[in-house]
Amino acid sequence: MPNLLIHSMSEFSDIIVEGLALAHVQRICEIGAEFGGMSQTLADFASEAGGELISIDPSPKQEFLDWVRGAEHVRHIAKPSLSAFEDLTDVDAWIIDGDHNWFTVYHELKNVDALCQRDGKPMLAFMHDVAWPAGRRDMYYAPEQIPAEYLLPHNYEGGTTPGESDLLPHRGFRGMGQFAMALHEGGPKNGVKTAVEDFIAERNADGRELAYAEVPAVFGLGVLFDLDAPWSNALADLVIPYHENRLIASLEANRLANYLTVLDFQDRNAA
Template sequence: MHRFWEKVIRPIIIAAQPNVIVEIGSLTGLNTFKLLDYSKHCDAQCIVIEPMPRYDAELASLLYGKHVRFMKQFSLDALPDVERCDLMLIDGDHNWYTVYHELKLVENMAAKSGSFPIVLFHDTDWPYGRRDMYYFPESIPEQYRKPYAQKGMEPGRSELLAAGGFNVPANNALYENGAQNGVLTAIEDFMGETSFKLHFHKLHSNNGLGILVPDHSPIRKVLPYILATSGL
């Protein structure tokens, strides 16, 4: 998601001026430390949900103090303890079950706080827009877990490759498309059910960026300009 920072995420943050940011999926921190710098500069807070960060989270806590809260948990375990959020970035486990239920938990939070956050999603395009991937397959209930293998993919082909291809080490679903399969499918299914009035925008570069914006959001008027001038 850090590839969208300069042209999309940063302008959205400038326009929205969020007080509480939640980042799901931090990994090496390439996006995280940009969010933390904003939070420190603007007296906001960034809640980082990442079970296995590949950087020194304890040192970052010392450096950023009250402006950061690290939750070393799976997102579905951590989100019930988040009371409010203005902006959320979702780049965690790229599968239907996780993303759909992350959004259901955001919906519950919004019902209590009275405000649905702006939500940004990575991987809404190929390969995981319509195909599940599991970082921890055992964490997904069996009835929602697609058959999978550590094999690669190529655009335009549903089945996994016998050798080579994109993202070979990952636990990729054996096939693309179909019900309850992929990040974009989870977003669409959620939007078809929720009572909140939401607007969805997509960029197709860099594996896809989805932007879910509530009807009341102050960025609704400027977002089309941000996206149109991004060149992405």
Template sequence: MFLIHSMAHFSSIYLPVLKMTGARKICEIGSELGGNTSILLEYADENHGHIICIDPCPDNNFYEKLINKENISFIKDKSLNAIFNIDCIDVWFVDGDHNWYTVFNELSLIDKVSKRDGKPFLAFVHDVDWPSGRRDLYYDPSSIPENFLHDYSWELGTVPEQADLISGGFRGAGAFAWAHQSGGEKNGVRTAIEDFIADGRVDEVEFLSIPGVFGLGVIVSKNHPFLEEIKSLLEPFANNPLLIDLEKNRLENYLELIRRQDEGN
């Protein structure tokens, strides 16, 4: 309750992009409690759009509340099973399992279906900065092939600028596991994006990184008809020093709160 962490907090940045590009069909990977989905659904209501949510375990209250609405569809499955069966998506929101294997393959599948459907690539990807930017997070380690799975812990936590996990810090308390080490090959969300672009797409897409709330990455086709307008909207936020400092301060305060709670103060 003390940490804002939802992609919803970037809505003032991404909604102008949706409106400007006239996005109608939107896919969200990972709905969690529905905070960001509710904002996208309001946009769809106002703009004759449709939302597709991919989540193997959506929040029951949220799911039951919206399942009968005409402009939202739920796919209760893992993203890597579902993406190829969806067509004609204008914008993707990627906020599911925050590890290299999942994100790299999500982006690769999105690229394939976008080219198949003649759609320019446009994706908003959450958690590109600390703590998941360079360290894998696993909700279900058994779903990751062994050769892509780092050693992990359900109990230990992470703090900025330290590669090893610690007893304390930011941790999942049984909800998720961290890779023991940060950095290195095939580790973390930002690394997955960089590797996706380096895999023959350097001349095809651009990447903008917006600090705050664990970081928002925006990947857009260089042939997108609204490329320059999108960049004009987003570049003032990209790698913004003020936002970087605010996020650093926010995380320091949160980690200090955790430390005091751990010590019983």
């Protein structure tokens, strides 16, 4: 049976593309390509803007590799994100959807901030997976690349459901050997949203204020941008209606409940 959960960042294409246009973006850096669904939308935008898409993914799916070979205005960097920043200059906007854990996301944002300051660019980042399941729980595609002091106890087989801190044995949403998840939800330095919050607190303490909005659907979209950017008011007007919208959050909770019920049926049949 095909995966019934739609969890691609491309579901947010309309918001992201309009935001890129408001910020007059030309050069885009995408972290995490996977199948390339969002990549193609970003490449089309960059081409029309006279710019470029840089896509960072050490091991994307074959569908992306087949597409990118013939894609103009696209440069693929086949490295882990934290090894790829040295290859980047003059990026106007960042699409972050790579490894969903505190260490990776926090240090991605630190690197993004440093490059923005070096190149005189306001910060603009669209980040996936800021809500359940990875908002407060680390997920690891390559746990061997996480320094030991940041790697939380984890496994590949346990699953999670909303409201449950501990992983459930062979139940719920899980990686099925493709990725691992932290054994427990919550606590310091655990999860994507925690990384975003820690980065924002650090930046704001330095007197450089960031704005943040969150769309509570499809695992969560976070929009992070400099308040003093010339386009910040226009971008805020775009995203504020979606920010922590209670109706959208309710629809997402219903969607997840239905999906997890299907997973439960599948698990019972398999048993």
